[in-house]
Amino acid sequence: MTTQGTLPSIIHSATVATPSAHTYTQVYAGATLSPVINGVTVLMAAGSTINIKVKSISATANVFVLGNKTVALIANPNLNPTN
Secondary structure (H helix, E strand, C coil): CCECCECCCEEEECCCCCCCCEEEEEEEECCCECCEECCEECCECCCCEEEEEECCECCCCCEEEEEEECCCCCCCCCCCCCC
16 A cells, blocks of 8 residues: 555564554555454454554564654744744
């Protein structure tokens, strides 16, 4: 799954995934497993993928998440664009 016209640039094991620092958009299972994705237990066949925005995932061995680093824009909230 592409995000804003780009391919995923990172792959992390679900055991070390950090949804707060990365935007994951795909889950890959290296074996037949049942990870908990966004609070739902999902049976995945070996070699299968799910295209979904991952908000949370269980630390399941042989499950990987693909996505991109989250970019946060830091700006002064007191700026007045009309000046």
